[in-house]
Amino acid sequence: MTCFSFLFCRRDDSSKNQSFEVDEEFDVHNVKFYTYKELRTATEDFSPFNKIGEGGFGSVYKGRLKNGNIAAIKVLSAESRQGVKEFVTEIKVISEIEHENLVKLYGCCVEDNHRILVYNYLENNSLAQTLLGSGHSNIQFSWKIRSKICIGIARGLAFLHEEVKPYIVHRDIKASNILLDRDLTPKISDFGLAKLIPANMTHVSTRVAGTIGYLAPEYAIRGQLTRKADIYGFGVLLIEIVTGRCNTNTRLPVGEQYLLERTWELYERRELVALVDDLLNGDFDAEEACRYLKIGLLCTQDAPKLRPSMSSVVKMLTGEKDVNERKITKPGLISDFMDLKVQSSDKMKSEPKNTSYNTFSSSDRDNSTMSSGTSASATMTFNTLSNDQSA
Numbered sequence: 001m002t003c004f005s006f007l008f009c010r011r012d013d014s015s016k017n018q019s020f021e022v023d024e025e026f027d028v029h030n031v032k033f034y035t036y037k038e039l040r041t042a043t044e045d046f047s048p049f050n051k052i053g054e055g056g057f058g059s060v061y062k063g064r065l066k067n068g069n070i071a072a073i074k075v076l077s078a079e080s081r082q083g084v085k086e087f088v089t090e091i092k093v094i095s096e097i098e099h100e101n102l103v104k105l106y107g108c109c110v111e112d113n114h115r116i117l118v119y120n121y122l123e124n125n126s127l128a129q130t131l132l133g134s135g136h137s138n139i140q141f142s143w144k145i146r147s148k149i150c151i152g153i154a155r156g157l158a159f160l161h162e163e164v165k166p167y168i169v170h171r172d173i174k175a176s177n178i179l180l181d182r183d184l185t186p187k188i189s190d191f192g193l194a195k196l197i198p199a200n201m202t203h204v205s206t207r208v209a210g211t212i213g214y215l216a217p218e219y220a221i222r223g224q225l226t227r228k229a230d231i232y233g234f235g236v237l238l239i240e241i242v243t244g245r246c247n248t249n250t251r252l253p254v255g256e257q258y259l260l261e262r263t264w265e266l267y268e269r270r271e272l273v274a275l276v277d278d279l280l281n282g283d284f285d286a287e288e289a290c291r292y293l294k295i296g297l298l299c300t301q302d303a304p305k306l307r308p309s310m311s312s313v314v315k316m317l318t319g320e321k322d323v324n325e326r327k328i329t330k331p332g333l334i335s336d337f338m339d340l341k342v343q344s345s346d347k348m349k350s351e352p353k354n355t356s357y358n359t360f361s362s363s364d365r366d367n368s369t370m371s372s373g374t375s376a377s378a379t380m381t382f383n384t385l386s387n388d389q390s391a
């Protein structure tokens with residue numbers, strides 16, 4: 001047990017607004033705290049040259065820590081200044097989670113108003129930028145590598161859902177949250193972050209609450225957030241990995257724009273194999289690839305109870321369980337945005353923030369490709385953020 005106020009008292013006496021008001025004994029064992037100065041040095045004063053990206057939570061920098069480790073340093077945006085105690089409580093939970101397929105959180109910085117997360121740096125970027133990105137990537141995603149990535153992601157998510165106690169609902173399974181290490185081992189990032197952001201921060205909570213295209217219908221429409229919503233997101237991602245296509249691409253002919261819809265159509269015609277990424281030039285195990293696509297359909301079934309658990313998914317992917325034993329029905333789709341109440345961005349701005357959870361506006365809706373990064377400009381209001389332990 002470490003006395004929390006002790007940790008900060010050296011800084012507290014210099015300024016009243018740095019008082020963290022944590023007067024009780026608070027167990028911060030296992031949490032590594034970095035000073036702001038150390039992180040500033042690591043990132044060369046948060047130099048734009050070291051900036052590797054920007055997401056809904058804030059900017060991410062690459063930096064070298066004092067111990068020589070290279071880190072991804074995520075500076076949470078100003079609005080996300082949560083109380084120290086709440087922040088550290090969540091950090092403690094995340095810090096204790098270790099799995100080969102989950103990004104390791106090294107620690108955090110909570111000085112003054114700064115809220116910074118320090119993660120293990122992954123060399124090969126995200127699936128959104130490599131496999132699905134329009135930019136350049138030297139990575140050749142062979143079938144073997146894709147299969148390893150699918151199984152790894154499934155294992156990481158099964159761990160969060162079934163091993164961690166209490167279990168964690170990720171809420172934002174998507175290609176940009178799958179990072180690849182030097183050996184192309186996939187690591188799920190951003191788990192446990194939802195609770196770090198105050199629920200009234202509608203803009204940021206959008207990003208936390210999921211990305212259009214990966215959103216399970218019951219979550220998008222009714223705000224029901226359970227592990228089954230993550231499983232839906234995983235199903236979409238699985239199909240993206242096999243096909244090399246983003247879940248939505250309005251540049252394609254009508255009828256082919258929504259990947260899930262297209263997958264269902266080809267499944268019914270028994271032509272799933274036609275969906276496998278052309279970049280593989282036919283060099284893949286067709287039985288396995290079609291099995292993966294069927295698992296993707298199973299994970300995205302409209303009724304949450306028809307979706308398999310993540311541990312079953314792992315077994316189906318590895319062939320220990322027969323996917324054909326289960327009946328596959330039409331997946332749940334929210335490509336029909338009429339199900340949701342769409343508002344213009346302007347209207348959103350003028351309205352109070354506590355609008356209903358199923359309200360969204362997306363300035364990206366008319367863009368030709370809604371990739372895994374769609375959430376970058378989508379604004380969706382969910383007031384169900386604390387509702388995650390319901391199934």
Ligand SMILES: Nc1ncnc2c1ncn2[C@@H]1O[C@H](COP(=O)(O)OP(=O)(O)OP(=O)(O)O)[C@@H](O)[C@H]1O
Nearest residue numbers: 053054055056057060072119120121122126176207
């Ligand atoms: N541990 C890491 N190692 C290497 N790169 C990282 C790491 N974490 C994040 N990044 C990169 O930083 C960028 C921003 O990540 P961030 O998680 O903030 O946003 P995002 O995942 O793109 O979107 P969202 O905020 O919706 O999750 C991404 O392009 C990602 O590739």
Ligand SMILES: [Mg+2]
Nearest residue numbers: 055176177190
């Ligand atoms: Mg992310």
